[in-house]
Amino acid sequence: xxxxxxxxxxxxxxxxxxxxxxxxxxxxxxxxxxxxxxxxxxxxxxxxxxxxxxxxxxxxxxxxxxxxxxxxxxxxxxxxxxxxxxxxxxxxxxxxxxxxxxxxxxxxxxxxxxxxxxxxxxxxxxxxx
Amino acid sequence: xxxxxxxxxxxxxxxxxxxxxxxxxxxxxxxxxxxxxxxxxxxxxxxxxxxxxxxxxxxxxxxxxxxxxxxxxxxxxxxxxxxxxxxxxxxxxxxxxxxxxxxxxxxxxxxxxxxxxxxxxxxxxxxxxxxxxxxxxxxxxxxxxxxxxxxxxxxxxxxxxxxxxxxxxxxxxxxxxxxxxxxxxxxxxxxxxxxxxxxxxxxxxxxxxxxxxxxxxxxxxxxxxxxxxxxxxxxxxxxxxxxxxxxxxxxxxxxxxxxxxxxxxxxxxxxxxxxxxxxxxxxxxxxxxxxxxxxxxxxxxxxxxxxxxxxxxxxxxxxxxxxxxxxxxxxxxxxxxxxxxxxxxxxxxxxxxxxxxxxxxxxxxxxxxxxxxxxxxxxxxxxxxx
Ligand SMILES: [Zn+2]
Numbered sequence: 137x138x139x140x141x142x143x144x145x146x147x148x149x150x151x152x153x154x155x156x157x158x159x160x161x162x163x164x165x166x167x168x169x170x171x172x173x174x175x176x177x178x179x180x181x182x183x184x185x186x187x188x189x190x191x192x193x194x195x196x197x198x199x200x201x202x203x204x205x206x207x208x209x210x211x212x213x214x215x216x217x218x219x220x221x222x223x224x225x226x227x228x229x230x231x232x233x234x235x236x237x238x239x240x241x242x243x244x245x246x247x248x249x250x251x252x253x254x255x256x257x258x259x260x261x262x263x264x265x
Numbered sequence: 266x267x268x269x270x271x272x273x274x275x276x277x278x279x280x281x282x283x284x285x286x287x288x289x290x291x292x293x294x295x296x297x298x299x300x301x302x303x304x305x306x307x308x309x310x311x312x313x314x315x316x317x318x319x320x321x322x323x324x325x326x327x328x329x330x331x332x333x334x335x336x337x338x339x340x341x342x343x344x345x346x347x348x349x350x351x352x353x354x355x356x357x358x359x360x361x362x363x364x365x366x367x368x369x370x371x372x373x374x375x376x377x378x379x380x381x382x383x384x385x386x387x388x389x390x391x392x393x394x395x396x397x398x399x400x401x402x403x404x405x406x407x408x409x410x411x412x413x414x415x416x417x418x419x420x421x422x423x424x425x426x427x428x429x430x431x432x433x434x435x436x437x438x439x440x441x442x443x444x445x446x447x448x449x450x451x452x453x454x455x456x457x458x459x460x461x462x463x464x465x466x467x468x469x470x471x472x473x474x475x476x477x478x479x480x481x482x483x484x485x486x487x488x489x490x491x492x493x494x495x496x497x498x499x500x501x502x503x504x505x506x507x508x509x510x511x512x513x514x515x516x517x518x519x520x521x522x523x524x525x526x527x528x529x530x531x532x533x534x535x536x537x538x539x540x541x542x543x544x545x546x547x548x549x550x551x552x553x554x555x556x557x558x559x560x561x562x563x564x565x566x567x568x569x570x571x572x573x574x575x576x577x578x579x580x581x582x583x584x585x586x587x588x589x590x591x592x593x594x595x596x597x598x599x600x601x602x603x604x605x606x607x608x609x610x611x612x613x614x615x616x617x618x619x620x621x622x623x624x625x626x627x628x629x630x631x632x633x634x635x636x637x638x639x640x641x642x643x644x645x646x647x648x649x650x651x
Contacts, residue, residue, distance in 0.1 A: 145397055166397070166398060191412075191513075191518065192416040194408045194411035194415065194463045196405055196407075197463065200388060200403070201387075203403045211408055213412055213512065213518070221514060223404050225402055247401065257401070259402065
């Protein structure tokens, strides 16, 4: 992954920065230029809540090359407190303890790595609370 | 708009085709469709292909295929909508004939997936999802459909066995399809004991990696009646819709809104309703996908799709036979070719030409071709022209 491509997403991945539609309140994560709900082009800065609940989940046994050293690992769709949904790994959890509706919080974690000399990539992972 | 008919179809044996190149497989299927239609010229060509670049390093696909098909200087374009690229090619060909721009159009689909290793294929397929906000965090395509499956099981009580029965049925149908990649009978136990890929989905819930191509000849109905030696099959209606690229941005994971919307539009355009459909090919890239699609196109109430499979309502001879070809599961899933091959199966069914897998008295058929985790869906409704 090129450094520029990685760098430009840092505000979202490190700090959960989003946009809130000034007209209807829709929260866009990542940011958007136009609101999909009302068509407004005006957004205010907004920071996502970092707690939420599990909507659905899976345990990946066969992973992409970048994640092959992490299998098996859990991934879920998480609905945060402000009803924004994201896809994130559910870290440090036994699959038996993961339930739809289960409560989680987001933590800043290492996500993947481009070989030995490439970009080390960080972002959010969910942990059970 | 002019009425549009399919007058020729061409397939080839799908599989891991080590000896055949990207261009070879497309030209083989295209020549079969030209021979089946008995036409001497084609005016234009559309080819569905998801990722020639990532799978083989080749782009500019319209021109290379027209060149090797011996069709000097015809307009030829590659169209892409992930795994719905083939369905999109059919739609584009329809529009070109309906508009009067061309009279005889070849629509095809192709994917050569085995020139890269498993990791390369997984990465190429993953480009159909949101790279920065889904794939970045480690999700895979089996993983996305696994989350749909778990949500469907949680909300409607769909059982693991229901998913397995989709694979069992489709492999049973595929036994009678000489072009299928995996002509093998499997049992429910085989599926339930196969290796886990992304819980709750196992390897026998997943469609395979396949090399393959498919092609058809479209022309206006008046010309079709004049020149076609076989029964022309009319394209009665088309629905084509998109949805959020990321699965997590959908309020309900158990419904694919692009399929619901595309179905509504296709039924409206064709003037038929779900109960008028005699046979259907739907996009079973994973077993759960067939269950969800069978509900979203209106064959069953929401949540009934799992029971419907296990009760035999979707087998040949049942209430609404689904995937008599063997589906993506057994036939294989060369992503760009799939949408075209689905329409070809319905043409064979409506012509009464499907032999051991023939659905009795099939007059009207439907195909549903899906891109990604439901980011696009294309539906065609077809009728034999007596
Ligand atoms: Zn808005």
